[in-house]
Amino acid sequence: MTVRGTTVDIPTADGIADAYLAHPDDGRPHPAVILYMDAFGLRPHLMAKADRLAEAGYTVLVPNAYYRNGRAPIIDYPQPIDPDNDPTLIERLGPLLAALTPEVTERDADAYLRWLAESPLVQDGPVGLTGYCRGAVHALRTAATHPDRVAAVAGFHGGNLASEAPDSPHLGAHRITAELYFGHADQDPSLPPEQIARLAEALTEAGVRYEAEVYAGALHGYTQGDTTRYDEAADERHWGALLALLKRTLPS
Template sequence: MCDQHDDEPFIVDTSLTRRSALLALSAVAATTALPDAAFAAQVVETDVLVKTADGSADAALFRPAGRGTWPAVLLWPDILGLRPVFREMGRRLAARGYVVLVPNPFYRTRRAPIVTGPFDFGDKVAMGKLMVLKATLTDARIDADTGAFLHFLDAQRQVDRRKGAGVQGYCFSGPFAFRAAALRPDRIRAVATFHGGGLVSKEPGSPHLLIPKSRAAFLVAIAQNDDRNQPDAKDILKASFAAARRPATVEVYPADHGWTVAGSQAYNEPAAERAWAELLRLYRANLR
């Protein structure tokens, strides 16, 4: 969930506990015959501090249990930040053979969780506070943090640096993923965004203009209500990928903004699982 939404307010339950999130994801895995129903037992999770130009960012690091090396993935959370549901996403992805870092984007202001309890995107006071936090994340700061997070991942002995790295963003962090691909084309081989906000704009720094600087394959999953609000964005993205000769899947899902995040009012389990399957296909094809 991010600052882009329809007229009808969204409410997100950020208090989703680790146990309830695990049960929800395990049930989904069981019903879809995925082999990660017991993924928590297969993953080592560590709370870490990552040194950056502006201090130390708190983050969660996930890796498969046992000995070996695996590709790295930087998983940017949505605007509500590092919290249980994104920890579960990191854990679930790590169980499929990746070393995953989920940072707190707002570490300069406070440690995660930034928001606890239900969050109403229709609450103007609460949204105002969130926008103040968002304003602290300039492009320069995001780029510096991305560099620090990728450096941290590559310093982990469990990361296979011979293989490409992935980056994924949700809602307001969709542009962060595009920026990472342009910042480190030598390292990023796969980019995924889910209901990303602001991927196409008329500004000179629009994320879609960075595509030619990348060497990655892209997955851009667009919410149906975002598509209604900006119907030309998908076509601009497709044309930009084609012009840059970047392999990309750009698709509008029959689900609303925030559909991939459990606890969101817009959460759509079938669409979320299909998006998850597409993410795994992207990584298997480009990070192996």
Template sequence: MPNIVDTVTTADGACTIHLFTPDGQETQGPWPGVIMYPDAGGVRKTFEQMAAKLASYGYAVLLPDVYYRNGDWAPFDMASVFSDEQERKRLFAMIGSLTQDKVASDAGAFFDYLIARPEVVGARFGVCGYCMGGRISVTLAGRLPERVAAAASFHGGGLVTDTEDSPHLLADRMRGTVYVGGAENDASFTKEHAEQLDKALTKAGVQHTIEWYQAAHGFAVPDNAPYDEAAAARHWEAMTEVFGSALPS
């Protein structure tokens, strides 16, 4: 897939982004825009490949370096990051640095960038994410409802918490479609969390789907140990179904 590497100016600096678009003469743009948010490991080869795959379905996909405030940060080894105490501390420090205000501010700049690109059609977009990125996607549906036409979260954690910044508390502000793909036996998104989220979205009149995958947390990301090929295939189907019905053509 064509891959443009660029920078987006945000309130806090310059964020490196990749913009992937469909390949081949038979696919002529412009295309609906989507922001893909990575899991806690951040942007790496796996996510470049995933963004390119999503683009192949007919989307202009922006993949941002969500950790750009950390400068030229060293990539994480996803096979060992959670067992290496120092790396685990570094990872969680970087995750904790991404407040709702920061991700919403960044997303506003990303959406402005997409609007200005000739490859992109429309002024409302899709957002999707994995693990940490799943929480970001649902959060943005509530924080930037005028920009988010559809949000998809896959094995996203922290969608329902006891804190005042819990994404489910933003349900009454959401205008787009919300899809949540949960993993089995995932302490970060349990059956009880799903029930609370469903009640909040239903009460707010948000079109939504919560689907359970018979796979572990991390099932959709190829370099995660729990990656599950069948579940990953279903997640691509689900995401393109949601975006296909909600995004401008």
């Protein structure tokens, strides 16, 4: 299937968010998917992910969550991105991530969902979400704050999904109506076993339909092909799980 990718501007309560939009180039509307970026931001690797989803029949929006700090790319990275050998990288990203509070995430989600609902490229009905790293947090929060709009959520190598913080995203489980899938990284200090268990307990108690798998040997960031933590086998496993979830939940 031929895919078209463009940059779009989305009005939000806080300004204009630039985003990448990928969709089948067939002139027809398709189910929408929001792809929430990882900490490294909107860049060609995530655009390629969106293109692959569009090839499967979806209209995919990848917002630049850092738009308040400028248009993407906010930071120029060496290739491949190697967070283990660049101690300044996390320092530079820290303030950007800290600014993405639950309130900011909800306001932005309002804007993204409204824009998609008005787009002629999007089929009427609920949307799907997929998030990577910090993006898994945004996806989980969006499902809780917009249960009437979200049918599916996939999160991969997400961190701090079920911490002891008073605003931890797992605390919104009782509001979620979507079906969820999580592909946790086995070697991930940002989501230790106790958080995996806490997330599972919250989802189970809330009656949420979900599946959570731990990818043995996978590092945090295993899907990100432009980083040194990429794991090809784990990445292909993630694609199988993601596409199966979307096929079940987003009728075309």
